[in-house]
Structure formats: C-alpha cells, structure tokens
Amino acid sequence: MNVQSMCLAVISMGETSGYEIKKLLEGPLQHLFDASFGSIYPALGRLTEEGHVTCTEQSQSGKPDKKVYALTSAGRVALLNSLSPMPGADRVRSEFLSTMLFAHLLTPGQVGEMIDHRLEIYRGLLQALEAGVLLNATTDFGDPAATEFVSGYGATMIRASLAYIEDNRHLLESAALLSDDDGRNRNAPELRAVQSK
Amino acid sequence: MNVQSMCLAVISMGETSGYEIKKLLEGPLQHLFDASFGSIYPALGRLTEEGHVTCTEQSQSGKPDKKVYALTSAGRVALLNSLSPMPGADRVRSEFLSTMLFAHLLTPGQVGEMIDHRLEIYRGLLQALEAGVLLNATTDFGDPAATEFVSGYGATMIRASLAYIEDNRHLLESAALLSDDDGRNRNAPELRAVQSK
DNA sequence: TCTTGAATATATCGGATTGGAATAACATTT
DNA sequence: AAATGTTATTCCAATCCGATATATTCAAGA
Numbered sequence: 001m002n003v004q005s006m007c008l009a010v011i012s013m014g015e016t017s018g019y020e021i022k023k024l025l026e027g028p029l030q031h032l033f034d035a036s037f038g039s040i041y042p043a044l045g046r047l048t049e050e051g052h053v054t055c056t057e058q059s060q061s062g063k064p065d066k067k068v069y070a071l072t073s074a075g076r077v078a079l080l081n082s083l084s085p086m087p088g089a090d091r092v093r094s095e096f097l098s099t100m101l102f103a104h105l106l107t108p109g110q111v112g113e114m115i116d117h118r119l120e121i122y123r124g125l126l127q128a129l130e131a132g133v134l135l136n137a138t139t140d141f142g143d144p145a146a147t148e149f150v151s152g153y154g155a156t157m158i159r160a161s162l163a164y165i166e167d168n169r170h171l172l173e174s175a176a177l178l179s180d181d182d183g184r185n186r187n188a189p190e191l192r193a194v195q196s197k
Numbered sequence: 198m199n200v201q202s203m204c205l206a207v208i209s210m211g212e213t214s215g216y217e218i219k220k221l222l223e224g225p226l227q228h229l230f231d232a233s234f235g236s237i238y239p240a241l242g243r244l245t246e247e248g249h250v251t252c253t254e255q256s257q258s259g260k261p262d263k264k265v266y267a268l269t270s271a272g273r274v275a276l277l278n279s280l281s282p283m284p285g286a287d288r289v290r291s292e293f294l295s296t297m298l299f300a301h302l303l304t305p306g307q308v309g310e311m312i313d314h315r316l317e318i319y320r321g322l323l324q325a326l327e328a329g330v331l332l333n334a335t336t337d338f339g340d341p342a343a344t345e346f347v348s349g350y351g352a353t354m355i356r357a358s359l360a361y362i363e364d365n366r367h368l369l370e371s372a373a374l375l376s377d378d379d380g381r382n383r384n385a386p387e388l389r390a391v392q393s394k
Numbered sequence: 395t396c397t398t399g400a401a402t403a404t405a406t407c408g409g410a411t412t413g414g415a416a417t418a419a420c421a422t423t424t
Numbered sequence: 425a426a427a428t429g430t431t432a433t434t435c436c437a438a439t440c441c442g443a444t445a446t447a448t449t450c451a452a453g454a
Contacts, residue, residue, distance in 0.1 A: 146372040
C-alpha cells in the first residue's frame with residue numbers, strides 16, 4: 001500500500017483532486033495514512049499514464065483551476081489487486097513516544113509542556129472524530145459500516161491514549177526530575193548549557 | 198526526529214551496531230519508530246563523519262565482524278538538541294485500516310482472514326510487551342520509569358485494539374457480505390474475475 | 395487604494411528513505 | 425557436502441518527504 005494505491009482508493013470513493021486527497025489524509029484519514037504533496041502529485045501522474053484514472057481540468061469560481069481525477073475500469077481492477085494481499089504491519093513513527101523514552105535527558109518543564117501539548121492535540125482530534133468528520137467525508141461514496149469501524153477505531157485509540165497519558169505522566173515527570181537532581185549528568189556539564197539555548 | 202537522531206538516541210543507551218539497532222526497531226521499539234537497513238547504515242556513516250559517534254570494528258566468535266558505535270560528548274549535545282523541539286504529529290501508515298475502509302470491495306473470506314491475522318499478530322505483540330521485552334532491552338542504560346511509560350503505552354494501545362476489533366469486526370464482515378449480494382458491483386463484472394486470480 | 399496575509403491549487407527539487415538484492419562469514423541441519 | 429539460516433554490511437533504483445516556488449482569489453487593515 002503505497003501512495004499511488006492510496007490515491008487510487010480515495011479516487012474510487014468519488015472523483016477528486018490532488019489537493020483534496022492531501023486534505024483528507026491530514027484530516028479524517030490522519031490515523032490511516034500520511035503522504036506529502038511531493039508524493040501525491042507524481043503518483044497521480046503515474047496513475048494517469050497507466051490508464052487507471054482520467055484527468056480533466058476544471059475551472060472553479062473564486063479558486064484556481066483544479067485537475068479532477070476519476071477512476072477507470074482498469075483502475076478498479078488495479079485497486080482490487082492492491083487491496084487483496086494480506087496487509088503488512090503498521091508503520092509508525094511517533095516523535096512523542098521516541099522523545100519520552102529519553103525524558104530523563106530533558107527538564108521537567110520540557111517534558112510537561114510536551115505532554116500538555118500532546119493532550120491538547122488528542123482532545124481536538126477526538127472532538128473531530130466524535131463529530132463525525134470521517135463519516136461525513138466518506139459515507140457518500142464508501143461503505144457506511146466500514147467507515148464506522150475505522151472511525152470508531154480511531155476514536156477508541158485516542159481515548160485510550162488520553163487516559164493512559166493522564167494516568168501515567170508522573171512516570172515521565174519523575175524521570176526528568178531525577179536527571180536534574182541525582183547527578184546522572186554531572187559528568188557532562190555541557191548538557192545544561194545546551195538546554196538553555 | 199529522523200533515522201539519524203533515532204540511531205544517536207539508541208547509541209546513547211549503550212554502544213551498539215547497525216544490525217542491533219534494526220533488530221531493536223523491529224522488535225521492542227516497533228510502535229515507536231521504524232527504519233530500514235538502507236537508512237540506518239548511511240545514518241551511522243553520517244554520525245561518524247560529524248563526530249557524534251565513534252566506530253570500532255569488533256571481531257566476534259562464531260559471527261561476522263561488526264562495527265560498534267559509541268556516543269561522543271559532541272554526540273550527547275547533538276542528541277539533546279534533537280530531543281528538545283516539540284514533538285510533531287505521529288506519522289502512521291496502517292495497511293490494515295486502509296484496507297478495511299474498503300472492506301466492501303473484498304469478499305467476506307478475505308476480510309475475515311485479514312482480521313484473524315491481525316488479531317494473532319497483536320496477541321503475540323502483547324505477550325512480548327507483557328513479558329517485559331522493552332524493559333529488558335532498555336533499562337540497563339535508559340531510565341526505568343520512562344521505559345515503563347513507553348512499554349505500558351504500547352501494551353495499552355494493543356489491548357484497546359484487540360478489544361475493539363473483536364467487538365466490531367461484524368461491521369466489516371457485513372460490509373463485505375453486502376458487496377456480494379446487493380448488486381453494488383453489478384456494473385463491474387471484471388471485479389469478481391480479478392478476485393479469483 | 396494598496397498590500398499584506400490566508401486559503402486554494404499545482405509543481406518541482408534535493409535529500410532522505412524504502413525495499414530488495416548482493417555479498418560474505420559462520421552455524422546448523424539434512 | 426550441500427542446503428538452509430543467522431549475523432552483518434553494502435548498494436541501488438524507485439519512492440517519498442519537506443521545503444520552496446508559482447499563481448489565483450478573497451478578506452482585512454493601514
């Protein structure tokens with residue numbers, strides 16, 4: 001499941017443009033897939049070359065022209081082939097958790113800010129999901145039950161994250177505190193200087 | 198937080214090799230960060246060039262030689278600088294959820310197999326986390342409280358995933374069933390032919 | 395009015411990353 | 425002895441990211 005397949009799948013729910021696909025991926029489909037403009041536009045070009053989608057330029061009132069892509073029957077075949085193999089493992093890159101694993105190298109203030117920031121983001125995300133953002137974005141063309149499953153999955157994960165972080169943040173804050181007081185970094189005086197930059 | 202920073206962070210917990218970093222990322226740190234050999238080895242080369250780590254070749258009995266990397270004091274400064282900025286949003290690419298959003302294009306058998314496969318993987322992962330794999334892998338040099346937080350976070354997420362999938366898989370299976378029976382694909386007879394490939 | 399900023403929309407480029415293949419040394423199994 | 429598996433590194437083309445550039449429209453404000 002690369003960017004090209006994801007674009008094909010999104011287009012299968014209704015004709016759309018590269019810009020709209022990107023907005024979908026950074027909003028409602030955030031916890032499913034992430035891709036940049038620099039990968040989406042070339043992917044749409046390849047899909048067009050291969051005959052899996054057609055491209056028609058549409059002028060809009062009040063906005064720049066956009067290129068609208070629509071699925072072809074060959075594209076529908078390619079989509080099914082891309083959905084059929086057993087899904088591989090999730091690929092995750094969490095800067096938050098990676099940083100928290102080294103909370104003992106940061107100050108309690110830094111760690112606290114990072115946690116508060118993360119909680120705020122998750123609360124906003126949860127509100128959006130509970131307001132049915134994903135449902136509204138996909139039920140017109142996708143399947144309502146499948147959309148409900150995916151939407152509920154995201155909401156469940158975020159609720160579990162929020163609860164866990166709130167209940168266990170003391171572990172991180174104590175780790176950061178200790179590094180200030182117990183002399184773990186005493187042999188590396190340059191560390192504190194860097195932090196105050 | 199790119200591959201280079203992650204390598205630096207892992208090396209800060211104790212001198213190690215590229216191969217061992219990879220094994221850590223596909224095991225205990227699976228839900229934190231993912232990187233391939235093709236990015237790890239060049240990253241270690243750059244870190245060495247920049248003087249953030251030192252590299253010494255070690256011969257082993259019964260195994261090929263390995264290059265062991267150790268943190269320098271300049272590397273410790275670079276590590277802190279890479280941990281200090283506010284962590285960005287998690288980057289997730291879930292083939293499973295992306296595929297399930299289109300469950301209505303697959304057969305009930307395919308969807309059921311994919312769900313069962315996912316449940317098995319999560320059960321194995323949970324067992325490993327509960328057995329303290331992450332703890333054992335990192336507590337020697339990292340901070341025990343921070344490690345406990347991250348390890349518990351992963352276990353909590355997996356438990357929530359397992360429960361949600363078990364409770365709601367019927368949504369996906371009904372979506373797949375409907376696509377077979379209600380004529381959604383009646384106008385695209387080539388679909389079923391492809392599925393039987 | 396002018397212009398600054400924000401949103402929409404696409405394109406492009408260098409550098410980072412992926413996924414796979416190639417290489418090689420040793421171990422274990424057949 | 426041969427085949428297979430594990431450890432360990434290297435290389436490469438295809439892909440992808442992050443940033444920047446370009447252009448249009450609209451709203452706010454100096």
